[in-house]
Amino acid sequence: MQLEQIAGTAIANGDVPFAVIMLGDRNGITATAVTGEAAPGRPPTADTAFRIFSMTKLVGSLAAMLLIDRGKLSMDAEVAGIVPEWDRLRVLDGWGGDAPRLRAPKTAATVRHLATHRSGLEYEFWNADMARYLEATGHPSILAGTPASMDYLLTFDPGERRGYGPSIDWLGLVIEAVDGRRIDAFCREEIFGPLGMSATAFEPDGMEDRLAEVRIRGEDGTLGPFELAPPPTP
Structure with a gap:
């Protein structure tokens, strides 16, 4: 509940457009909170994908x-x-x-x-x-x-x-x-695979349906969409 309150406050204050917060230890994920809008009409989930730039x-x-x-x-x-x-x-x-x-x-x-x-x-x-x-x-x-x-x-x-x-x-x-x-x-076979990074990939590789929209803060302080993405199979 505390995580959800933190995320909700950040969104209400306009600090972030949405949030996916996860806590974990060596035994796995212990708590998750998701709130806001990852893309128009689509709330975030625990498996929302982010561009890591x-x-x-x-x-x-x-x-x-x-x-x-x-x-x-x-x-x-x-x-x-x-x-x-x-x-x-x-x-x-x-x-x-x-x-x-x-x-x-x-x-x-x-x-x-x-x-x-x-x-x-x-x-x-x-x-x-x-x-x-x-x-x-x-x-x-x-x-x-x-x-x-x-x-x-x-x-x-x-x-x-x-x-x-x-x-x-x-x-x-x-x-x-x-x-x-x-x-x-090389990265898939030598890094992502051995480390179990099954949700890390090069664009677009089938993750479009859970990919978060990129936002930018405008001059008026509000957050809006920002088209910053590589083309398919660059």
Whole structure:
């Protein structure tokens, strides 16, 4: 009852649109409370599915560490030596009017740079220059889920600093090149399966009927729908 009161209060205050709260110990789930609306006309349940977005970076990093632990991959291996397409990427070195100035990276990106977000890649919603570049050139966002969308510019030279972006997407390409399996198959067979993560999968994989809607808080403070999802079979 206390869990339901906590969830109900959060929804009444507009803190969250819905809630699925579960308590458990090593013997299993000990208490569950669900309330609100996970999607229009659909209340949440104990098996409501959520998009985990940036938490996928943990999964991708773990996949790489498995290969490192098995001696198949080195943190200091150069990315281009494994995925030659990396050499297509250029550094955004300022603007000449509305035209971006590009140059070759001064340093070689390594697996370590990808895993620690120091590769030079940054999302457009974290870096205004990257957003400007996408708008000026019509280059697809990484959210398009296409091979072409992977070719982001670097906003700094690898190793120079940290930047939050699609580094782990490229780490996934490294894993595929080294292991031979697609990244979704690798994660399913090496991580999700062994850990019993039967409700964790790549999009969409049959979970549409229990997938929660993504919400965003508007300027007026209320929560509304937000279309932020990868395409089927990206």
